[in-house]
Amino acid sequence: MPRPETFDLVTLAHALPAEVVAAGWLLRRRAADPAAGFAAATGERDGVWVALHDVLPRDAQVAGAWLTGLFAPSSDIEEYYLGQCRETLLPLMHEYGPPPQFHQPWQAAYRRVNHRYAVVAARLAAPGAVVWIHDYHLLLVAGYLRRARPDLRIGVHLQAPFPPVERFLRMPMRDKVMRGLLGADLLGLPDARSAANFLDAAHEVTGLRRGDRLLLADGRMVVATAFPPSIDAARFAAYAADPGVRDRARDLRESLGDPRTVLLSVGALDEHEGVERRLDAYAQLIAEGRVDPLTTVLVHVAAAGSEAAHPAAVQERVDRQVAQINGMFSRLGHPVVHYVRHELDTAELTSLYLAADVLLALPLRQGATLAAKEYAATRLDDTGRIVLSEFSGTAAELPEAAIVNPEDLIEVKDAICAAIELRAKPDDGMAAMRRRVREHDAPKATTAFLDTLDAVTAYRVPDKARATCAR
Structure with a gap:
């Protein structure tokens, strides 16, 4: 079957859900959701998975879905991943280890890599498609996509815990990160404590009124609730x-x-x-x-x-x-x-x-x-x-x-x-x-997340106009 030009489901993650073996591609079976639920996610939708990879062939497939490699300069990847992800976000969100480090070059590289993801997703997503964004590596993407493609239904699924508001406020990029996350229609957090922390932080940073599980942002309903990662x-x-x-x-x-x-x-x-x-x-x-x-x-x-x-x-x-x-x-x-x-x-x-x-x-x-x-x-x-x-x-x-x-x-x-x-x-x-x-388990959790995203966006009037991703 030839590869489609656009897809009903675009999954964005830092890494691919598969690895190269002698006979082709092998699904990573021990990974947390989303990889363990990847087959369930693509069972009834034309799906593509986008991740950093510079040598991925165009026709790569696994579990019935296409894989797309996203290229970024090695200097950007190093500062985005080894810097901003590992030395800023990881200790900030888990509240342990060495104090988070804040450096402007890391933040700039993080913005550039997230923007690359948004540009590729905007190109690959069919009108009204679902874009499923994963974890702390890609906190800005939903915001970029919301401005570029308001027709899309966007879900962000975090597996790392969201920190308490006083800890989140320490981050120099807090406004950009919050705008990024509020670009989503559905934000899945790993536990109830993280969901409450996010809602508190959103209220503190933006002044938006919060409910038990939702906020109103730019006239849209943003639902934030617990969706624990699971296993196969x-x-x-x-x-x-x-x-x-x-x-x-x-x-x-x-x-x-x-x-x-x-x-x-x-x-x-x-x-x-x-x-x-x-x-x-x-x-x-x-x-x-x-x-x-x-x-x-x-x-x-x-x-x-x-x-x-x-x-x-x-x-x-x-x-x-x-x-x-x-x-x-x-x-x-x-x-x-x-x-x-x-x-x-x-x-x-x-x-x-x-x-x-x-x-x-x-x-x-x-x-x-x-x-x-x-x-x-x-x-x-x-x-x-x-x-x-x-x-x-x-x-x-x-x-x-x-x-x-x-x-x-x-x-x-x-x-x-x-x-x-x-x-x-x-x-x-x-x-x-x-x-x-x-x-x-992971397949059922994946189905529940995507069904919830469908329900959250069911009554929204779609705007199918495309725009340019703005930084």
Whole structure:
């Protein structure tokens, strides 16, 4: 089928939902929504996905949708991504780590890259099309598009948490970012706290009156509400039922020394992940005699693709901490902390979820903790326990987990000990979490977001005139 000139659905993201393999393109299956819901989004619409890429062939397709690469000069990409995204927006929104850095060249590059996205989207979108914009990399695009193509139905979906108003006000680009976001018809935030923070900030910056979930901007209704990122639950459940994956889980436990208890932690080497606090809690439990190092191991999987501003500094501290804990408490050939510093494929990750008795999901602030959802999706026998941070948006979705303040090590340690005691007992709470993750998986969440956007814009009189994207 020849590639269309315009599309009913234009998805904009920092990265492609696919990667090159020997046989062509392969959908990235572990990525958060939007990639996990990409097939659902394009099932009934002609869709194209636009992301930064300078060598993408024009006819590239995946999951029935077209892919379009967007070129930007390397100097712009470096200042936009390594500067504004990673050293300004990421620490600003997560409220942890080194203080956000504010530099005018980064801000200018961020505006230029966002404008490039808007120009391409305006060209590719059919009259009245849906444009689906993803995350903090592209906060200005909706505003540019609204001025250029008022006929478009625009949704912005943030996976990073939106910061409290007093923190957002520190950003020199706050007016431009707010105008950008208010260009959307629907703004999806990862949790209710982020939605409230956005509405407060919009009122503070613009003076617009706010409701519980909406604002009126330039005579348009802008709806802002929680749309938590999710996972492809059916895929994880299928791997969990696979005999080969289950055999691999048994082999993993045996390779760990066949311990009585396996604790698992999955998280990038980012300041807001709180990896060092998890290790502190575990080391203290051993030192206090509440956990036996002869029968318990902790496995931490650090995602290789961290977007942290200074991942090398976090990695150095974690490396040192792991070495100290193992030096103090391990037997020869049997470390008490096993540290994996590379990305695992879905089968290997699922085998770890099956091998683990307790998942420690303890970010200091996070829009969604997908590892908790993935773990729940794989526990087909309803055993296992999750210790989950109250500062993750996922805590509201999985209230049956042991919800704790990750800053309170006493509370964290008590929750870990209780989870260890209950780990092997089938639990109605785990069954409820698994059911909820399945009922609100990425394809369904994608459909819900796009259906809501359709409803929000259903009664708007379209203006199909095209204009020039203005900076």
